[in-house]
Amino acid sequence: MLKVTNLHARVDDKAILTGLDLEIGAGEVHAIMGPNGSGKSTLANVLAGRDGYEVTEGTVEYDGQDLLALAPEERARRGVFLAFQYPVEIPGVNNAYLLKAALNAIRAHRGEPELDAFEFLALVKERMELMHMDESFLNRGVNEGFSGGEKKRNEILQMAILEPRLAVLDETDSGLDIDALKVVAAGVNSLRDPERAIVMVTHYQRLLDYIEPDYVHVLSGGRIVKTGDRTLALELEDRGYDWLREAASV
């Protein structure tokens, strides 16, 4: 589904990704781990198409197309979803409106009719139950005054409603207490699907106790330096990242 080849990217003239290769198939869950500054979030943002992330070399193929040639909204409509590390607050626009606008844009791209208000509400309420969210949240401004945990839950709710093909979760576990983490993880697990790929970018292995990945990659110095199964994450927990950094620089 996704094939990243020799990806180089820079931010503010600073090279962050330095030749990253990654291949992800439908139905797979991948964890990308690495120390701070290794390029994890850069990878997530490059995939989603954020301004200011300049790809200088390499390719990203998504369902056979050149992902990098697409505008961010085009990527989203084709099924790419980024759960933000820091979801943005937009006071003045309520959550329901954002969800409906997003869902209808994506449905229109797929050639599906818009949902009417009734169908939309039924869908949203069902998915909100999954995320243990109160209905009152629909009328609140987007992420306005949300706690860290509420913001992350809201990201997964959006994912549950938009039903992406490729979901990239950027540090979704950061700032969550254990109860919130369980809710978020249960939400993500319910979205595992043979047609969907999930990429989790995380610093800690804690999240992986709740969402079991098929593959674990270690990112260091802008490249993937090691790939394994989830036992690799446990090893990282024990030994930290330094042994890999040393290995990579040899």
Place this chain on the structure above:
Amino acid sequence: MTTAPATRDQRRLSPAEASFAATWADRGPGNDGATALRARGFAAFEASGLPAGRREAWKYTSLRALARREFRPAGPVRAPRPEDLAALDIEGLDGLRAVFINGRLVPELSDLDGDDGLQIVPLSDALAERGHRALEIAGSIACVDTHPLAALNQAFVGDGVFIGVSPGAAPSRPLHLMFLSLDGGSPVAAHPRVVVDAAPESALVLIEHYTGRGEIRNLTNAVTELRLGHGAVVEHYRLQEEPATGFHIGGLHGWLERDARLISHNLHFGAALARLDVGVSLAEPGAEVVLNGLYLVDGKRHVDNHTRVDHLAPETRSDELYRGVVDDRGRAVFNGKAVVHPDAQKIEAHQSNRNLLLSREAEVDTKPELEIYADDVKCSHGATVGQLDRNALFYLLSRGISRKVARDMLTFAFAETVAVRIPLAAVRRRIEARIAGALPDARMIGHGVEDEA
């Protein structure tokens, strides 16, 4: 007038000034209370002329395009058509209504039978009545020496309305003044004046709504004077939706006595050139003013808001929030001044002006000013000019929302901050529909959804 200073004689009058000079004396029977007001108004206008850039208050707003034009005074024009009047309606607003065409009251289109305690009188009638309160208030709050266009308005004083609210009265319905600008062949200058006398402990909701039809080049030069007795509360709306070819100039001048409260909503969406001067004097302890402002400026339009609050007495409060969205080659000017006079201790004065620029060619000049001559005060002020938040924009794009819709949503969110401060639901919905632009299901976007059920 023959008493004009010599320097004025040496300066050639602009076509506009010449047309004002030629027509002001024609107004009125010449024997009532209005006559003295007109004479004083014209003398002040003649001394100053149309303001030019060398006056600090007009540094960023040029009246050259206006000066080039000749205006004829408001007078009978064609009868309004149903579609003209439709533009005046604010959906869902149940209020008393007074319709003015090119500044002139049209009684047969108006419904002025107020509740007990509310008196609505054509201004010319009020000024003709010896001892009427209108004579005491008109010209006493809007200063002709500092506001040349208020002076011009006063030179033509007669059109407009006097609104009196009796002590303790609180009319149950809002009063909707509808000013409709219509094509009169050649450009028309209307100079309506609204004079409000809110007696002690009274309450009033007043909407001044300026609109027009067609590609007209008229001038609306409207002045409002409000006197609020102790404990009076006035909620005032000024909704400016003139055609994008017209000139709109106005003044809103208030005098507040003990514990009086004025809430002003100043909403600008139209006119090629709009300028509003707000001046509020907090004359006695406990007086409070809230100034909300919103302007949307696109095309090559120009909107200038000048506000000034004078804290003349201790324990007075002012709270100002103005926001503007400027697109295309639009230009916005904001100048907000709070003056804390000596001995006006324990006052609070807060002021904020934020501007959202949507195009490279849009321009904003904003200047908050504080002059403080007392020492025990709480004051804050701030002004910003910025662009759409890139993170928020990306957040929406990453959800599949188009760039155009994302931009409109964020613009809405920016302006909604002012809209939520509008208590009158019918007006708020109209504003929200405007700031939502082409967004689908605009009624569902903001916070207003909940309380409409």
